[in-house]
Amino acid sequence: MDYKELATNILKNVGGKENVNDVIHCVTRLRFHLKDESKANDTVIKNMDGVMDVIHAGGQYQVVIGPQVDDVYDALVKVGGFQNKEEVSPDQGQNDEKKYGEKDQKQEGLFSRFLGLISSIFQPVLGILMASGMFKALVSLFTVAGIMSKTSGTYVILYALGDALFYFFPVALGWSAAKRFGMKELYGITLGGILVYPTLVSAVTSKTLYTLFAGSAFSLPVRLTFLGIPVVTQTYSTTVIPIILIVWVASHIYKWLNKNLPAILRAFFVPFFTLLIAAPLGLIVIGPIAMVIQDSLSKLVIAMIGLNAGIAGLFLGTFWSILVMFGLHWAIIPLFAIDIAQHGYDVINPLIFAGALASMGSVLGVFLRTKDPKERSIAIPAFISSFFGINEPSLYGVLIPRKKVMISSFLSAGIGGAIAGFSGSKLYAFGASGPLGLPCFINPKGIDFGFIGLCLSGIVAFLLALISSMFFGAKKTLKILSN
Numbered sequence: 001m002d003y004k005e006l007a008t009n010i011l012k013n014v015g016g017k018e019n020v021n022d023v024i025h026c027v028t029r030l031r032f033h034l035k036d037e038s039k040a041n042d043t044v045i046k047n048m049d050g051v052m053d054v055i056h057a058g059g060q061y062q063v064v065i066g067p068q069v070d071d072v073y074d075a076l077v078k079v080g081g082f083q084n085k086e087e088v089s090p091d092q093g094q095n096d097e098k099k100y101g102e103k104d105q106k107q108e109g110l111f112s113r114f115l116g117l118i119s120s121i122f123q124p125v126l127g128i129l130m131a132s133g134m135f136k137a138l139v140s141l142f143t144v145a146g147i148m149s150k151t152s153g154t155y156v157i158l159y160a161l162g163d164a165l166f167y168f169f170p171v172a173l174g175w176s177a178a179k180r181f182g183m184k185e186l187y188g189i190t191l192g193g194i195l196v197y198p199t200l201v202s203a204v205t206s207k208t209l210y211t212l213f214a215g216s217a218f219s220l221p222v223r224l225t226f227l228g229i230p231v232v233t234q235t236y237s238t239t240v241i242p243i244i245l246i247v248w249v250a251s252h253i254y255k256w257l258n259k260n261l262p263a264i265l266r267a268f269f270v271p272f273f274t275l276l277i278a279a280p281l282g283l284i285v286i287g288p289i290a291m292v293i294q295d296s297l298s299k300l301v302i303a304m305i306g307l308n309a310g311i312a313g314l315f316l317g318t319f320w321s322i323l324v325m326f327g328l329h330w331a332i333i334p335l336f337a338i339d340i341a342q343h344g345y346d347v348i349n350p351l352i353f354a355g356a357l358a359s360m361g362s363v364l365g366v367f368l369r370t371k372d373p374k375e376r377s378i379a380i381p382a383f384i385s386s387f388f389g390i391n392e393p394s395l396y397g398v399l400i401p402r403k404k405v406m407i408s409s410f411l412s413a414g415i416g417g418a419i420a421g422f423s424g425s426k427l428y429a430f431g432a433s434g435p436l437g438l439p440c441f442i443n444p445k446g447i448d449f450g451f452i453g454l455c456l457s458g459i460v461a462f463l464l465a466l467i468s469s470m471f472f473g474a475k476k477t478l479k480i481l482s483n
Contacts, residue, residue: 003068006050007075010063015039017080025073028120032061049374066123117180118325121244122396124176128165133385133393135162140388144436166392170195170236170243177244181251187274188247194279195236195243195287200224203233220288226280232288240325245286250278297323301332305347309421313351317417317461318410320352321359321395336427350425350441350454354416354461356434359386359394361462362409365469366398389433402475408468416461423453 011017014032019040021033034040040061042054050072052064065072077084122129139158142148148155165172171192178188194200203223212220212230224231236242257270304312316332323329332348339346360383367379382394399406429440441454 003071003075004079006048007072007079009048010045010051010072011076011080013041013044014061014063020080020082023073023076023080023082025069028064028066028069029055030063030065030069030073030076032063033059034061037061049372118240118244118400121173121176121180122400124179125165125172128172129393129396131381132162132165133388133390134381135159136390137385137388138162140433140436167237168192168196169238169240173240173243174247177247178251181248183247183251183254187250187254187271188243190275191246191250191279191282192243195239195246195282200233200283201235201237204235206233220292226284229280229284231283233283234287234290236287239290242282242286242290246278246282249281249286250274253277298332298335301348302335305351305421309347309351309424310418311421313417313419313421314414315417316348316351317354317420318414320355320413320417321391321399321410324391325395325400340427340429345426345428347424347426349427350420350450350457351417352413353420353425353437353441353454354457355413356386356389356391357458357462358409358413358416358465359391359399361412361465361467362405362469363394363398365466366402366405369470369473387434388436402472404472405469408472409465412461412464412468415464416457419457419460420454423450423457425450425454425457 010030011020014020014034015036019035021035023030023032025031037056040054045051045063046054050065050068052066055062055064074084076082135158139148139155139162142158143150143155148158169192171189174188174190174192175185176188178185206223208221208223209225210222210230212222212232220232222230223233254270254274257273258266261269301312301316304315320329323332336346336349339348363379363383363386367376367383370376370379378393378397382397385391385393399409425441426443427441428444435458438455442451
C-alpha cells in the first residue's frame with residue numbers, strides 16, 4: 001500500500017489542509033477536527049483502498065484505517081505539515097464513542113455489532129491466517145498426489161508452518177483482542193499463552209482427581225485445583241471464544257486498576273492483579289462453560305441424526321461454519337473417528353461436506369463482482385483454501401464482512417447437508433478435506449446412491465452460493481468495530 005498516496009487522497013477529500021484544525025490517531029482511526037465537516041466527501045473516502053469506514057462521532061471526523069493507521073498517520077503528517085502527536089489512549093476513543101455514537105450502535109443491531117467485533121479481532125491476523133491455510137492446502141495436495149511423504153522433513157516443516165497459527169490461536173487472538181478492547185497487547189499474548197501452556201495442556205490427560213456432577217449429562221472430570229477450587233482442564237488450541245471472553249474481562253480489570261491505583265503502584269500491581277484475576281477466572285469459569293456447550297452440541301447432533309438425517313443435515317450444514325467461527329466444531333469432529341471405529345463408516349461428516357463448496361461458491365461470486373484488487377487478493381487464497389477444506393480464510397476474510405453473502409452461504413451449505421442426509425451418504429475413511437476428499441465417501445463395495453447424493457449436495461451448494469453471492473454483490477455490509 002502506498003501510504004503517502006492514501007494520505008494525500010484522504011487529506012484532499014476532507015476538504016484539504018485548510019479545512020483541518022487538528023488531526024490525531026488512535027489504535028485504528030485517523031481522528032480529524034474539521035472546520036466544516038460538510039466539505040468532506042464520505043463516499044469517496046469510504047471507497048479508497050485502505051479505508052474501512054468513515055464515522056462522525058464526538059465532534060470528530062474519523063477515518064477507520066485498521067492496523068496500518070500509524071503508517072498512514074505518519075504519511076499524513078508529512079503531506080499536510082501537521083504536528084505529529086502521540087497516539088491517543090483507547091479509553092479516550094471508547095469514551096467518545098459511548099458519549100456520541102451510542103445511537104448509531106443501537107441502530108446497527110446486536111448481531112451485526114457482534115459479527116463486527118469478531119471481524120475486527122480477526123482483521124490483524126487475516127494475512128497470516130490465509131498464508132497458513134495455503135500451507136495446509138499445499139501439504140494436503142502434495143501428500144494426495146504422492147509427491148511428499150508424511151514422514152519427510154519437508155512435510156513436517158510445511159505442516160508446522162500451516163498449523164502453528166491454528167494451534168496457538170489463543171495467543172494470536174489474545175494479542176488482537178487486547179488491542180481491540182483497549183489493553184496492552186502483551187496482556188492478551190500472556191493470557192493466550194496460558195491457555196496453551198504445555199503443563200496445562202498435558203493436564204487434560206492426567207489422572208482424574210474427582211468428577212463434578214457425576215452421573216449427570218454435565219459430568220466434568222477435575223484434574224487440577226486452584227486454591228482448592230476445581231479446574232476442569234480443556235484443550236484450548238484452535239479455540240476462539242474463550243480467549244476473547246477472557247481478554248474482555250481482563251480489559252475491564254486492567255482499566256479499573258489503572259483508574260483507581262496510585263500512579264506509583266501501577267507498574268507492578270496492574271499487571272499482577274490483572275493476570276491473577278483474569279487467568280484463573282478463565283480456566284475455572286469460562287473454559288468449563290465452553291466445554292459444557294461443546295458436549296451439549298455433540299449430544300444434540302447425535303440426537304438429531306437419530307431422528308432424521310436429512311433434517312440434521314439441514315441444521316448442521318447451516319450452522320457448521322458458525323461452530324467453526326467460535327471454535328466449537330471440535331466438539332463434533334471426534335465423533336467421526338468414533339463412528340468409523342465402531343461401525344466402519346460415519347454419517348455426520350457427509351452432512352458438512354457441502355460447506356466447503358458453499359464457501360467456494362460465495363467467494364467466487366465476490367471475486368467476480370468486486371473490482372477492488374485488494375478484495376480480489378483476499379478472495380483468491382480464500383477460495384483455494386476452501387477447496388482443500390480449510391474455510392477459516394473464507395469465513396473471516398470474505399463472508400463475515402458481508403452479512404447477506406455469509407447467510408446465503410450458510411443456507412446453501414444447509415441445503416447441501418440435507419441432500420447428503422436424505423441420500424444416506426457415509427464417510428468410510430479419513431483423507432483429504434474438501435473436494436479432494438471425495439474418494440473417502442465411496443462405499444468399499446462400489447459407488448452407491450449415497451456417494452451420488454454427496455456429489456449432488458456439493459454441486460447444489462456451490463451453485464446456490466455462487467448465484468446468491470452474485471445477486472447480493474461484493475460490497476461489505478458490516479461495520480468493522482474498532483477503537
